[in-house]
Amino acid sequence: MSELPKQYDPKQVEGKIYQQWLDGGYFHAQRDPDKKPFTIVIPPPNVTGQLHLGHAVDETIQDVLIRYKRMKGYAALWLPGCDHAGIATQIKVEENLRVNEGLTRFDLGREKFLDRVWDWKNKYGDRIVQQLKTLGSSCDWDRQRFTMDEGCSKAVREVFCSLYEKGLIYKGKRIINWCPHCTTALSDAEVEYEEKPGHLWHLRYPLADGSGDVIVATTRPETMLGDTGVAVNPNDERYKDIVGKTCILPLVGREMPIVADEYVDMAFGTGCVKMTPCHDPNDFEVGLRHNLEQILVIDDNGCIINGGKYNGMDRYEARKAILADLEEQGYLVKVEEHVHNVGTCYRCHSDVEPLASDQWFVKMEPLAKEAIRVVEDGTIKFVPDRFAKTYLNWMHNVRDWCISRQLWWGHQIPAWYCADCGHVTVSREDACQCEKCGSKNITRDPDVLDTWFSSALWPFSTLGWPDKTEDLEYFYPTDVLVTGYDIIFFWVARMIFSGMEHMKKEPFKTVLIHGLVRDPHGKKMSKSAGNGVDPIEVIDQYGADALRFNLITGNSPGNDMRFYVERCEAMRNFANKLWNAARYVMMNLTVRENELPPELKLEDKWILSKLQSLIAEVNENFDKYELGLAATKIYDFIWDSFCDWYIEITKPRLRAGDESAQRVLLYVLTDVLRLLHPFMPFITEEIYGAIPHSGKALIVETYPEFDQALSFPQEEADFELVMEAVKAVRSRRAEMNVPPSKRPHITLVTEKTDVFRAGTVYMSDLAFAGAVNVTAQAPADTAGMVTVVTSQAKLYMPLAELVDLAKERERIAKELARAEQDIANQQRKLANESFVSRAPERVVSAERDKLAKAQALAENLRASLANLG
RNA sequence: GGAGGCUUAGCUCAGCAGGUUAGAGCGCAUGCUUCACACGCAUGAGGUCGCGCGUUCGAGUCGCGCAGUCUCCACCA
Numbered sequence: 021m022s023e024l025p026k027q028y029d030p031k032q033v034e035g036k037i038y039q040q041w042l043d044g045g046y047f048h049a050q051r052d053p054d055k056k057p058f059t060i061v062i063p064p065p066n067v068t069g070q071l072h073l074g075h076a077v078d079e080t081i082q083d084v085l086i087r088y089k090r091m092k093g094y095a096a097l098w099l100p101g102c103d104h105a106g107i108a109t110q111i112k113v114e115e116n117l118r119v120n121e122g123l124t125r126f127d128l129g130r131e132k133f134l135d136r137v138w139d140w141k142n143k144y145g146d147r148i149v150q151q152l153k154t155l156g157s158s159c160d161w162d163r164q165r166f167t168m169d170e171g172c173s174k175a176v177r178e179v180f181c182s183l184y185e186k187g188l189i190y191k192g193k194r195i196i197n198w199c200p201h202c203t204t205a206l207s208d209a210e211v212e213y214e215e216k217p218g219h220l221w222h223l224r225y226p227l228a229d230g231s232g233d234v235i236v237a238t239t240r241p242e243t244m245l246g247d248t249g250v251a252v253n254p255n256d257e258r259y260k261d262i263v264g265k266t267c268i269l270p271l272v273g274r275e276m277p278i279v280a281d282e283y284v285d286m287a288f289g290t291g292c293v294k295m296t297p298c299h300d301p302n303d304f305e306v307g308l309r310h311n312l313e314q315i316l317v318i319d320d321n322g323c324i325i326n327g328g329k330y331n332g333m334d335r336y337e338a339r340k341a342i343l344a345d346l347e348e349q350g351y352l353v354k355v356e357e358h359v360h361n362v363g364t365c366y367r368c369h370s371d372v373e374p375l376a377s378d379q380w381f382v383k384m385e386p387l388a389k390e391a392i393r394v395v396e397d398g399t400i401k402f403v404p405d406r407f408a409k410t411y412l413n414w415m416h417n418v419r420d421w422c423i424s425r426q427l428w429w430g431h432q433i434p435a436w437y438c439a440d441c442g443h444v445t446v447s448r449e450d451a452c453q454c455e456k457c458g459s460k461n462i463t464r465d466p467d468v469l470d471t472w473f474s475s476a477l478w479p480f481s482t483l484g485w486p487d488k489t490e491d492l493e494y495f496y497p498t499d500v501l502v503t504g505y506d507i508i509f510f511w512v513a514r515m516i517f518s519g520m521e522h523m524k525k526e527p528f529k530t531v532l533i534h535g536l537v538r539d540p541h542g543k544k545m546s547k548s549a550g551n552g553v554d555p556i557e558v559i560d561q562y563g564a565d566a567l568r569f570n571l572i573t574g575n576s577p578g579n580d581m582r583f584y585v586e587r588c589e590a591m592r593n594f595a596n597k598l599w600n601a602a603r604y605v606m607m608n609l610t611v612r613e614n615e616l617p618p619e620l621k622l623e624d625k626w627i628l629s630k631l632q633s634l635i636a637e638v639n640e641n642f643d644k645y646e647l648g649l650a651a652t653k654i655y656d657f658i659w660d661s662f663c664d665w666y667i668e669i670t671k672p673r674l675r676a677g678d679e680s681a682q683r684v685l686l687y688v689l690t691d692v693l694r695l696l697h698p699f700m701p702f703i704t705e706e707i708y709g710a711i712p713h714s715g716k717a718l719i720v721e722t723y724p725e726f727d728q729a730l731s732f733p734q735e736e737a738d739f740e741l742v743m744e745a746v747k748a749v750r751s752r753r754a755e756m757n758v759p760p761s762k763r764p765h766i767t768l769v770t771e772k773t774d775v776f777r778a779g780t781v782y783m784s785d786l787a788f789a790g791a792v793n794v795t796a797q798a799p800a801d802t803a804g805m806v807t808v809v810t811s812q813a814k815l816y817m818p819l820a821e822l823v824d825l826a827k828e829r830e831r832i833a834k835e836l837a838r839a840e841q842d843i844a845n846q847q848r849k850l851a852n853e854s855f856v857s858r859a860p861e862r863v864v865s866a867e868r869d870k871l872a873k874a875q876a877l878a879e880n881l882r883a884s885l886a887n888l889g
Numbered sequence: 890g891g892a893g894g895c896u897u898a899g900c901u902c903a904g905c906a907g908g909u910u911a912g913a914g915c916g917c918a919u920g921c922u923u924c925a926c927a928c929g930c931a932u933g934a935g936g937u938c939g940c941g942c943g944u945u946c947g948a949g950u951c952g953c954g955c956a957g958u959c960u961c962c963a964c965c966a
Contacts, residue, residue: 026926213964220966237966251966288965300966361964406893413892413962505961535894540901542959574902574914579894580960582901590914593928604925652903652913667925675924747932754932760921785923842910854946855908863908863947870909 024606024710028599030563034702038153041705046090046719047158049097051494058094059498060086061479062159063511064167066105068112068144071151073537073545073571073583074504076555080568081534082502083157084647087698090158091723097495098158099482101165102145106471107202107367110429113137130428130466137429151556156564156701158719163491165482167474168431175481176431176474177448179522184446188383189423191435191444195301196377196422197363200322200335201370204426205379207470208419209509211372213361220358221343222290224351225250228266228275234259235353237289239360240299241346242339245272245327246317249295251306254280256291270351271342272328279310298376318373320426335373380424380433380467384517388415391517394526400516402531403645404578407505414509421514423470430468438462476514479527501528504536505578532645535580537571542582558588565700566591572699573651594655595703598696601663602707605685608674612712616687616730617680622778624684625732626739627666630657631688636726638695651699658692665743669782686711691724741772742779744810749783749817752808756822765790769798770813802887809835809880811873832885839878846871 041047051057060082065075082098090096110125113136117123125133145166152159165172183189197206221241226233234250247269252259263280276295283306284293297307298316307314317327323338324330330338346352363372392415394400395408402408424433436445438454439461445451453460474481479501483492497519503512512531519527538544539551546552558567569591575581620628634657641650666688673681689711697704697718708718715721745768766784770776773796776783780792799816806822808815809832849855849867856864 024925027928028926213962239966283965285965290966293966296966302966360966409892410961417963509962576903579902584901584915586915587901589928593926596928597926600926600929602925607925648903656913663926664930668930671924750931751933754920757920760923760931849946852946856946858946859908866909873909 024599024603026600026603028563028596028703030565030595030702031560033706034154034156034559034564037702037705038156040717041158041719042161044717044719046717047098047160048162049095049160049495051490052095055093055095057495058086058089058096059099059495060097060500060502061099061482061498062101063501063503063507064101064103064165064475064478065148065152066108067102067141067148067166068109069105069148071148071155071555073553073555075148075152076155076567077534077537077571077581078502078504079152079155079157080571081532081647082500083155083701084568084572084698085500085502085532086158087701087719088642088723090719091694091697091721093722095494097160097163099163099165099495100149100152100157100159100161101478101482102148102167103471103475104141104166104168104430106425106427106430106468107204109137109140110427111202111367113140113429116140125428133428154556154559154564156568158701163482167471167478171484172474172477172481173431175477175485176469177434178486179473179477179518180434180469181446181448182522183382188386189380190383191378191380193376193378194381194420194422195299195304195374196379197372198320198375198377199365199368199370199372200320201368202365202427203320205377205422205424206365206372207422207472209472210366211363212366212369214364215359216362218358218360218362220289220356222353222355223270223294223346224353225267225270225276225294227262228268231265232262234262234267234278234292235290236292236294238294239358240339241342242324242330242335243296243299243317244269244294244342245324245330245338246296246298246315247272247276247294248274248297248307248313248315249276249310250278251281251284251293251295251310252278252291253284253286254282256284256286258291270349271345277310277312279306279312281306281309299374301374304376314376316376318375322373379422380435380465380469382421382423384418384420387517387521388418390520391415391513394516394520400526400529400531402533404533407508407531407533407578410505411508411513415513418513421470423473424465424467425470426466427468428466430471431474432468433465435465436462437465472510472514475511476518477522479515479519480523485523496523496527497525498528500530500532502532502534505533506536508533530645533578535575535578538580538582540582540584542580545583553583553585558585562588562592563595563702565595565703568701569594569651569655569699573648573655575648577645577648594659595700597663598658598692598700598703599707601658601667602689602711604667605682605689606711609682609686609712610677611679611682611686614686614690614712614714615683617683619680620684621680622735622739622742622775623666623669623782624680625735627661627684627688628730629732629736630661631691632726632728632731635691635695635724639723639726647699654692654696654699658696662688662692668785672781672785693718694721694724697721738772738775739779741775741810741812742783745776745779745808745813745815746783748808748810749815752806752817756806756819758819758822762819763790764818766792767799767816768792768794768813769796769816770794771796772812776813798883805887807832807884807887809877809884811877814880814884829885832881836878836881836885839874839881842874843871843878846874 063078086096086098114125197211199206218239220237220239222235222237224233224235236250250267262278265278266275267278269276283302295303295306295312297304297312297314315326317324318335319325322335324333330341365372392412395412434447436451438457438459440459441454441457443454443456445455451462454462479498480492480496483489483496485492515527543551555567566588570587634653637653638650670681693704693708705718768776773794776794780794784790784792802816806817806819846867
């Protein structure tokens with residue numbers, strides 16, 4: 021086996037191993053009545069997108085969970101797929117069209133444009149899938165889905181029609197958020213608010229009867245063109261007498277009513293509010309209550325309409341012109357600085373324009389009820405659970421969901437309008453005639469549905485719904501949904517109410533939330549900032565295992581993490597450490613069967629016992645989704661316990677040709693590979709293939725379970741005493757600058773001679789000393805010898821010539837003082853009755869042990885001191 | 890205006906059913922071509938666990954308050 025290279029090279033391994041897994045069909049989840057299902061659906065990445073670190077964390081977590089459950093014997097299904105990503109994809113294709121051919125989508129027409137998008141999808145749709153594979157994702161690629169494939173489209177159609185029939189989808193004129201750049205409506209969730217400095221302009225509107233005027237304040241003066249009234253609070257004494265009067269809109273000349281409405285806050289501004297029903301949601305409501313006229317003054321492109329001389333101007337251009345005119349004509353009373361939140365489009369970050377528009381909505385209140393219930397009663401659990409609060413808060417205040425988008429790429433709304441009778445036909449099959457009057461003079465609604473409308477169905481549409489498939493029966497509800505906190509509202513919330521409504525069953529039991537990956541300065545990674553890190557490049561340099569381990573360890577659930585390439589280096593080093601440990605074990609292997617020897621030595625019991633604790637803890641961590649903790653513990657075990665101690669300790673035995681040591685090494689190594697596999701699948705599989713093994717592949721091996729028969733607490737503690745002695749000798753030697761070449765024989769005096777004798781062989785090796793003689797009796801002549809004292813032993817080293825006696829005395833005195841301090845502390849603690857009676861037994865006995873140790877140590881030190889004279 | 894997170898070693902972060910001497914990686918210092926690994930080994934320096942009060946026999950760990958910082962939700966024209 022010595023042909024293995026000294027350094028582990030992921031590039032030589034990862035592609036090959038992934039292909040082996042594919043060839044073995046290990047990713048494919050077989051329905052099996054004898055197994056329990058475990059299902060995760062992937063948060064579908066944008067079909068033409070590229071893998072970024074955000075995906076990388078998300079996918080790694082899912083892959084770790086799926087691999088763990090697969091090894092645990094579940095029928096583990098990780099269902100992959102992509103999202104058509106309406107706005108994002110359409111914008112990209114349009115941009116491409118504009119740059120390369122100077123065309124708009126309207127130049128091509130709907131059908132041809134959609135052909136182009138499909139071309140684009142087919143060209144780039146595979147890229148992200150390939151990238152997921154380089155990460156090691158063990159998705160069931162046979163079940164790969166796309167939100168616009170036939171099945172998902174059928175599900176979307178079914179849901180739309182069914183909700184429409186129940187009256188939960190309606191079309192209506194509301195104030196919606198309009199992006200003039202993307203020229204489409206947006207849902208509330210798609211608007212991001214940014215604080216921007218602005219102004220508060222105070223305008224004077226003269227009363228029609230000439231008896232005075234009202235002063236209104238606005239942050240968006242251009243909307244005044246659409247004003248159709250002024251509102252005051254009914255309890256406002258200042259304005260009691262003008263309610264019912266009319267005023268004249270400057271520049272336009274329109275006569276408008278002054279109405280009283282509770283909505284107006286008397287304390288803000290002047291207490292008079294201009295009403296623009298078509299461009300402000302509150303004004304819209306007030307307008308409905310008081311029958312105010314609705315005049316739309318900003319069009320789909322953000323330009324003025326119905327605004328006389330300002331028609332055609334861009335909204336911000338119009339603002340300037342209008343302000344200039346108002347000022348010139350004496351209507352501008354004053355201007356204040358005013359910071360306010362401006363809504364922007366989450367895709368293009370243009371300022372969103374609120375405007376009245378005919379759109380399709382999902383009525384949320386009835387749907388929210390169940391969605392709230394299942395989280396409140398714990399049917400669905402959030403991890404960490406603080407995100408349940410976030411979710412519930414949103415769900416409690418949710419407003420109707422605007423689902424129509426003025427795009428072409430997506431699921432076209434299945435509604436047909438009759439030109440003759442005006443009836444709307446909503447149908448599962450494409451309609452040829454009006455269902456009411458039979459007229460063939462019908463046209464289909466050109467709009468498509470919000471992308472999230474189809475993602476909302478993902479946990480069941482991908483399993484075959486609305487058909488009653490065996491997959492759906494077996495794998496639904498899914499188990500864990502893994503995602504970042506940034507899409508709880510977009511996606512998680514909508515899957516929950518959709519699942520409850522259409523399946524009558526929660527879509528998943530646990531929502532595992534992770535944070536965002538940020539750059540080293542804590543900033544969000546973005547293309548525009550140029551601080552993004554390409555995971556593919558990281559994999560190329562350090563390997564997928566290193567990247568995965570970096571992303572899994574070192575941060576707590578739900579918290580953001582900063583990405584440091586240096587950490588990948590550390591993880592790469594860890595992989596290399598494991599590689600070399602395995603290489604060493606193999607180089608010394610003469611046995612072929614992986615079985616523990618009948619007789620175990622002290623150190624064997626120690627490592628096996630440590631291993632059992634590790635196994636127990638890791639399994640527990642998994643159950644609590646503490647993946648980072650589990651990974652860290654495995655890391656520590658491999659590096660510290662296994663490599664730095666056990667391998668070193670067994671070297672003399674291996675040299676002597678001891679087979680039992682080989683067997684224990686192989687046993688522990690194998691378990692460690694199984695433990696680590698979900699986190700570092702490639703290197704563990706590669707090593708597994710090279711050592712004696714019985715299974716087909718590590719990926720389908722069983723995950724280690726705690727084995728009581730291999731837990732040896734007493735031997736574990738005993739061996740720690742030996743370690744203590746070794747460390748003490750090393751420390752002392754370093755302190756005295758003893759050259760490594762100097763290998764004095766050591767006399768170790770202890771009452772626990774059995775324990776220490778078991779350790780002499782490797783003690784002499786580890787501490788770079790000569791032979792170790794373990795005895796219960798102190799040597800007769802120890803004068804001038806260097807002594808090293810531990811709680812259970814006293815070691816004599818003939819290195820007196822290196823020691824300044826005075827210094828030595830000083831050092832021991834210092835140690836003694838510390839020990840005595842410890843004794844005093846412990847005695848005080850144990851003298852406290854409350855402590856002894858109230859603290860748990862394990863704690864009290866730990867304190868007693870500590871006291872005993874300190875006392876023993878002090879005694880040894882005193883003897884040493886006396887010995888020095 | 891509400892809600893929540895974070896504050897632990899020079900840096901980035903773990904930690905907690907309250908209970909040995911608070912950990913890791915990187916960095917730093919010293920010594921090692923020890924026959925798995927210098928992507929390594931050994932030894933070591935470095936921490937009033939943001940501040941204050943409280944609960945407790947005992948508090949980085951629980952409660953309250955304060956400060957700094959970040960985020961989300963809502964939004965008054």
